[in-house]
Amino acid sequence: MKKRTRINVLLAEQPIGETVVVKGWVKSFRNNQFISLNDGSCFDSLQIVVDRDDVEEKILKQITPGAALGVKGKLIESRGKGQSVEIDAEDVIVYGPANPETYPLQPKKHSKEFLREIAHLRFRTNTFGAIFRIRHAISYAIHQFFNEQKFYYLHTPIITASDAEGAGEMFRVTTLDLDNTPKTEDGKIDFKKDFFERETHLTVSGQLEAELGALALGQVYTFGPTFRAENSNTSRHLAEFWMVEPEVAFADLEENMDLAEKMLKYIITYTLVNCSQDLQFLNDQLEKEESQKPKNERSAMSLLDRLQFCVDYDFARITYTEAIDILKKSKPNKKKKFNYIIEEWGADLQSEHERYLVEKHFKKPVILYDYPKNIKAFYMKVNEDGKTVRAMDILFPGIGEIIGGSQREENIDILLDRMKEMNIPEEELYWYLDIRKYGSCPHSGYGLGFERMVQFVTGMGNIRDVIPFPRTPGNAAF
Incomplete structure (x- = not known):
């Protein structure tokens, strides 16, 4: 067979009358005549029309869902409904059959829980094909945005000796023999x-190292994997996830908020x-x-409307103090319907509070600051x-916090006091303190949880459905 053409190209260009070659995987095979073939290049599959007299019986028997095929034939205007063009097959090659008795992805609806168990195959479903094409597009849009804004992409360490967040929930990296670990005298x-x-550990953030780059290159961003050994089995947490972390020299908190809002709108528009x-x-x-939920539990907006709304309207900006006042006076708080009742200033806001502010009170994305x-x-x-x-957090509907950031403390004396308050050893972060000694300046940055961004854009309710191979407590399969 000659060189193949991707299905997205054929559907876009529609070279009617030309002999073409397509290669992909069978979605369905109806009436021993109509193959629905998808190659992952776009959502749509291409219909292949097979003449039983032109194809050997043993090949026909191998055309089952999941099988990998090569098809050569003429592209023609479709004679049926549901597609504009189709291929009249002249030659069919089965590269790899898929046993219909054991292939788990049959042409029917599968639950997302079931598909997580076969994450190595779920890319082939319509839902996950769409999710991971969108994930790619969001990733590309992020790089394009920062390139247009003249940022430099900085690769920060994955293996680190510092705990950027001070939370202590880190995976250890070691080559020591765990059955015979060497010990000190004590x-x-x-x-x-x-x-x-x-x-040493796997990093929870590239922020501290990105600050070093920003205070020389002006503005940088990181985009890489991060890890947190938090024993949490919620729909919002992963042990391995990706973070986007820009850092900008001479930027204050307001400029930081402006950059973050501009970036989010750019990604959604793209x-x-x-x-x-x-x-x-x-x-x-x-x-x-x-439509299957009770009316009072249905979302007020469709996914597409929600995305467009975020692009069209400015985000609300309020202080933490104003947010606490709103929450204290809210009906769910007064009627004790929140799981965590807001009683006084200083409370750490939970997802239910964040979502109330976004979805019920302001009904649009919210930036909270001055925590x-x-x-x-x-x-x-x-x-x-x-x-x-x-500090500032950006809160999105359905997600809660999607971005967390701040203006960084550039005054070394105040920074040292804060480190003492929080029992963070100076000697381990000497390099971080050095940039406060030599040419320090105001600077700001934030972290975007990449999977949470993909979750918001795709409307998925569980973060495990927007990363190819989720890593969670007790699960490191594939």
Whole structure:
């Protein structure tokens, strides 16, 4: 067979009358005549019309869902409904059959829970094909956005000796023999005998290292895998996930909020323009699911409307103090319907509070800023009131927090005081302190949870459905 043409190209160009070659996987085979073939290049499959007299019986028997085929034939205007063009097959090759008795993806609806168990095959379903094409588009849009904004892409370490968040929930990296670990005189593990000659972990963030780059290159961003050993089995948490973390020299908190809002709108606009078919399919699928819920539990907006709404309207911006006041006076709080009742200033907001502000009160994305310093990280700049820090979180409908960021503390004395308050050893972060000694300046940055962004754009309710191979407690399959 000659060189193949991708199905998305054929559907776009429609070279009627030409002999073409397509290769892909069988979605269905109806009446021993009509093959629905998909090659992953787009949502749509291409119909192949087979004449039983032209194809050997043994090949026909191998054309089952999941089988990999090569087809040569003439592209013609479709004689049936549902597609504009189809191929009159002249030659069919079965590259790889799929036993219909054992192939788990039959032409029927499968639950997402079941598909997570066969994550190595779920890419072939309509839903996950759409999700992972959109994931690619969002990734590309992020790089394109920062390139247009003249940022430099910085690769920060995956193996680190520092805990950027100070939470301690990190995976250890070691080459020591766990059955015979070397010990010091006081009985502790002797990390001097380990590969790096010190205790090391998988990173939870590239932020601290990105700050080093920003204070020389002006503005940088990281986009890489991060890891958190949090024993959480919720629909919002993963042990392995991806983060986008820009850092900008000479930027204050307001500029940080402006950049984040601009980036989010850019990403959504890009996917609306470039992933229209996949988004329409997911939108229709979600509308069917919503129609089966009680009326009072249905979403007020469709997926596509929600995405467009985020592009068309400015995000609400309020202080943490204003948010606490709104939440304290809210009906769910007064009637004790929140799982975590808001009683006083200083409470750490939960997802239910964030979603109330976004979905019920403001009915659009919200940026919260100026949080209490006691519930935020050591590196955030302390405000003049001494109680709050210049932190900001962006809250999205259905997701809650999607971005967390801050203006960073550039004053070394204040930073040292904060580190002492939070028991963070100075010696381990000498390099981070050095940039406060030599040419320090105001600077800001934030972190976007990439999977949460994909979740929002695709409308998926569980974060495990927007990453190819989810890593969660007790699960490291594939």
